[in-house]
Amino acid sequence: MADDDPIDDPIPDGTDETEAELRPDDPSEGLEPDAPTVSDPSEDLGPEIPEVADFDEADADPELQRQFWTLVVLFNVALFGASLGLMLVGFEGRWRVGGAMFATGALAFARGWRKYRAVTSDLGGESVPADD
Numbered sequence: 001m002a003d004d005d006p007i008d009d010p011i012p013d014g015t016d017e018t019e020a021e022l023r024p025d026d027p028s029e030g031l032e033p034d035a036p037t038v039s040d041p042s043e044d045l046g047p048e049i050p051e052v053a054d055f056d057e058a059d060a061d062p063e064l065q066r067q068f069w070t071l072v073v074l075f076n077v078a079l080f081g082a083s084l085g086l087m088l089v090g091f092e093g094r095w096r097v098g099g100a101m102f103a104t105g106a107l108a109f110a111r112g113w114r115k116y117r118a119v120t121s122d123l124g125g126e127s128v129p130a131d132d
Contacts, residue, residue: 064119067115067119070115071112071115071116071119074108074109074111074112074115075108075109075112077104077105077108078105078106078108078109078112079105080105081101081102081103081104081105081106081108082101082102082105082106082109083105084098084101084105085097085098085099085100085101085102085103085104085105086098086102088101089102
């Protein structure tokens with residue numbers, strides 16, 4: 001009679017369906033990534049595709065190119081000399097070498113700034129719009 005007592009029986013009859021309902025869902029269910037989609041760029045822009053102007057290095061004035069590269073070199077020397085000079089003074093206490101490098105960088109910056117101002121005043125301060 002103890003076998004028929006529902007209180008003593010820890011697993012009642014028909015547990016297969018009830019047990020299946022109580023189990024948690026599979027956590028990996030629905031985690032598959034969706035396939036990426038790629039849209040055609042010509043469809044996004046419509047029938048008109050903008051034309052990009054093709055500029056060549058030969059389009060620029062040779063004198064302006066020379067002035068540009070001179071300024072690039074001057075400002076690179078200024079940045080290198082000033083930063084390394086300050087680091088030599090600050091970290092190693094080498095006042096003579098660091099001070100000379102910083103002074104060289106400061107002079108290169110001053111000369112580059114003066115030359116930049118001269119080039120922009122020669123051009124009349126005009127700037128070329130990005131659309132041209």
